[in-house]
Amino acid sequence: MDRRQYTDRVLTSLRRVTAKEREAIRQELDGHMEDHMDALRELGYDEALAEERTIAAMGDPEEVGRELNRQYPSRWLVVKWGAQGAAVLLMLFLLSGWWDVLDNLVCYARARLWPGTFANVEWLARETGQGEVDVIEKTEQRAELGTMTVRVWQVGLDQASERGGTAYVAFSCWDEEPWAEPPGYIEVYNDADGAGAVQSMGGSWGRAYAVPAAYGDTLRVCWYDELDHQYETLLTVELPWEESP
Amino acid sequence: MAKKQTMDHAQLLVLSLLAGEDMYGYQMIVELSRRSDHTFEMKEGTLYPVLHGLEREGLVEAYQQEAPTGRVRKYYHLTRRGTAALKEEAQAWQTYSGAVNAVLRACPALGLA
Numbered sequence: 001m002d003r004r005q006y007t008d009r010v011l012t013s014l015r016r017v018t019a020k021e022r023e024a025i026r027q028e029l030d031g032h033m034e035d036h037m038d039a040l041r042e043l044g045y046d047e048a049l050a051e052e053r054t055i056a057a058m059g060d061p062e063e064v065g066r067e068l069n070r071q072y073p074s075r076w077l078v079v080k081w082g083a084q085g086a087a088v089l090l091m092l093f094l095l096s097g098w099w100d101v102l103d104n105l106v107c108y109a110r111a112r113l114w115p116g117t118f119a120n121v122e123w124l125a126r127e128t129g130q131g132e133v134d135v136i137e138k139t140e141q142r143a144e145l146g147t148m149t150v151r152v153w154q155v156g157l158d159q160a161s162e163r164g165g166t167a168y169v170a171f172s173c174w175d176e177e178p179w180a181e182p183p184g185y186i187e188v189y190n191d192a193d194g195a196g197a198v199q200s201m202g203g204s205w206g207r208a209y210a211v212p213a214a215y216g217d218t219l220r221v222c223w224y225d226e227l228d229h230q231y232e233t234l235l236t237v238e239l240p241w242e243e244s245p
Numbered sequence: 246m247a248k249k250q251t252m253d254h255a256q257l258l259v260l261s262l263l264a265g266e267d268m269y270g271y272q273m274i275v276e277l278s279r280r281s282d283h284t285f286e287m288k289e290g291t292l293y294p295v296l297h298g299l300e301r302e303g304l305v306e307a308y309q310q311e312a313p314t315g316r317v318r319k320y321y322h323l324t325r326r327g328t329a330a331l332k333e334e335a336q337a338w339q340t341y342s343g344a345v346n347a348v349l350r351a352c353p354a355l356g357l358a
Contacts, residue, residue, distance in 0.1 A: 028319050032289065035271035059288025067294035071301055
C-alpha cells in the first residue's frame with residue numbers, strides 16, 4: 001500500500017463530506033505523510049522504507065476513515081443539498097414563467113377570499129380626504145366575463161341626498177385559468193347621467209371607485225373591450241339608499 | 246463537587262499542545278511524543294478525527310500557511326472558547342488523577358505511601 005492507496009482507503013469510509021471537504025482531507029493526510037517521510041529521509045531511510053514506516057505509523061485507514069466520518073454529521077450535508085436543490089428549483093421556476101402563474105394564483109386567492117387587500121371603500125375615502133363614509137355595506141353581485149368572474153363586494157354612500165353625493169363601489173375579479181392575464185379596463189359609471197368615477201385605487205384584480213351620485217341612482221360596472229373598442233356592461237349595482245332621503 | 250470530564254484524553258492533549266503555539270498535524274505528533282517522553286505515541290491518522298471534531302465544536306480553528314519549502318500546511322489555532330475548555334478540562338483531570346493517586350497511595354500492597 002502506498003500513500004495514495006492509504007488516503008483512498010480512508011476516504012472510502014467518508015460518506016458525509018462534500019467534494020471540497022474530501023479533497024481537503026486528502027491533502028492534509030498526504031501532507032502529514034510527506035512530513036513524516038521527510039523526517040525519516042533525514043535519518044537515512046530510503047524512499048520505499050520511509051513510505052512503509054510512515055504508512056504503518058498512520059494506523060488502520062478504515063478506522064481513521066470511520067472516526068473522521070463521525071465528525072461530519074449528515075444533517076449539514078442534507079441541509080446543503082436541500083438548499084442547493086431549492087435554489088435550482090427556484091431558478092427553473094423563475095425562468096420558466098411559472099412566476100406569473102404563481103402571482104396569478106395568489107391574486108386569485110386574494111380576489112376570492114380577501115378582496116379588500118386590493119382596495120376597499122374605507123381606504124379610498126381616506127386617500128381622497130373624505131374621511132368617514134356614511135354607509136358602507138357588503139354586497140355580493142357577480143358577472144361572468146368568459147372564464148373570468150367579476151364580483152362587486154362592497155358599496156358605500158356619502159353625503160347622499162337629493163342634491164347628490166358620492167357613491168362608492170369595490171370589486172375584485174379572478175380567472176379560472178391560472179395563467180390568464182388580468183381583465184384590462186373595468187370602469188364604473190353612474191347609470192343615471194353617465195358620470196364616470198372621480199377617484200379610484202387598486203390594481204387590475206381589484207379596485208375601488210368613487211362616483212358622483214344622486215338619491216336613487218344605480219352604478220354600472222363596464223368592461224372595455226379593446227378588440228371591438230366598446231364598453232360592455234357587466235353589472236348594474238344597487239346602492240344602499242334608504243327608503244326616503 | 247468538581248466538574249466531570251467531558252473530553253477524552255486525546256482531545257485534552259491536543260488542546261494543551263495548541264495552548265503554546267499554532268501547530269500542524271505532524272508537528273503535534275512529534276511534540277506530543279517528546280513532551281510525554283514517548284509515552285503517548287498515537288496512531289498518527291487518528292489525530293485528524295480529533296482535530297476535525299475540535300474544529301467543528303469551535304475549540305480550534307484551522308488556516309493554511311506555506312512553509313519555506315513551499316509546502317502548504319494546515320495549521321490549527323486554539324480559539325478563546327478552546328482556551329476556556331482547556332482550563333476547565335485540565336482542572337477536572339487534575340482532580341480526577343489526584344483522587345486516583347490518593348486511592349493508590351492508600352493501597353498497602355503497592356507500597357506507595
